[in-house]
Amino acid sequence: DIQMTQSPSSLSASVGDRVTITCRASQGISNYLAWFQQKPGKAPKSLIYAASSLQSGVPSKFSGSGSGTHFTLTISSLQPEDFATYYCQQYNAYPLTFGGGTKVEIK
Amino acid sequence: QVQLVESGGGVVQYGRSLRLSCGASGFTFSSHAMHWVRQAPGKGLEWVAVISNDGINKNYADSVKGRFTISRDNSKNTLYLQMNSLRLEDTAVYYCARLPGLIWFGLSIDYWGQGTLVSVS
Numbered sequence: 647d648i649q650m651t652q653s654p655s656s657l658s659a660s661v662g663d664r665v666t667i668t669c670r671a672s673q674g675i676s677n678y679l680a681w682f683q684q685k686p687g688k689a690p691k692s693l694i695y696a697a698s699s700l701q702s703g704v705p706s707k708f709s710g711s712g713s714g715t716h717f718t719l720t721i722s723s724l725q726p727e728d729f730a731t732y733y734c735q736q737y738n739a740y741p742l743t744f745g746g747g748t749k750v751e752i753k
Numbered sequence: 754q755v756q757l758v759e760s761g762g763g764v765v766q767y768g769r770s771l772r773l774s775c776g777a778s779g780f781t782f783s784s785h786a787m788h789w790v791r792q793a794p795g796k797g798l799e800w801v802a803v804i805s806n807d808g809i810n811k812n813y814a815d816s817v818k819g820r821f822t823i824s825r826d827n828s829k830n831t832l833y834l835q836m837n838s839l840r841l842e843d844t845a846v847y848y849c850a851r852l853p854g855l856i857w858f859g860l861s862i863d864y865w866g867q868g869t870l871v872s873v874s
Contacts, residue, residue: 680861695861737861740812742800
């Protein structure tokens with residue numbers, strides 16, 4: 647199975663900050679990497695697919711990059727609605743696997 | 754708009770069975786592969802199973818293989834997850850999720866349902 651490792655597991659940031667989350671795959675997955683946002687008590691929301699493509703309706707403050715084994719999610723200017731847990735997921739091979747999540751909290 | 758509504762969750766005894774349903778609307782259900790993904794209380798996301806748009810191709814996580822069966826009825830726009838021999842570690846919120854096309858590989862989830870809680874006691 648492909649292991650996905652996210653870092654950090656949590657971070658504290660202020661409104662307006664630029665935030666970057668890293669996701670590493672245990673083997674190369676090309677660009678078959680997605681990012682999801684989840685708020686407490688809610689279903690996940692799809693943000694990014696193919697490592698850097700925004701899902702429909704997702705604001706451009708979210709951006710993704712990377713290929714192979716190293717990926718990043720960047721939020722350009724953190725807003726109150728962005729405080730949530732973010733997950734990466736590889737879909738290069740089954741079983742699909744998720745990273746452990748990064749909780750973004752208010753400083 | 755795309756809607757996925759799960760149902761069928763609840764409290765169930767260890768070793769018993771439960772069937773989850775996911776009703777789809779707002780899109781042509783028969784043109785999309787579908788996933789089940791679960792989340793144990795306070796934990797991360799875990800992929801469970803996938804089914805192709807026509808129901809022919811299926812794949813399962815090792816943790817549920819042989820106990821869970823994914824299926825669909827395209828005439829009813831409904832996805833199912835039959836869960837047998839339930840274990841304590843199956844306790845989770847179960848989400849159905851849509852893939853944006855026919856194929857069940859190489860595509861990323863675009864829409865999620867709101868989830869249904871299964872508690873095994």
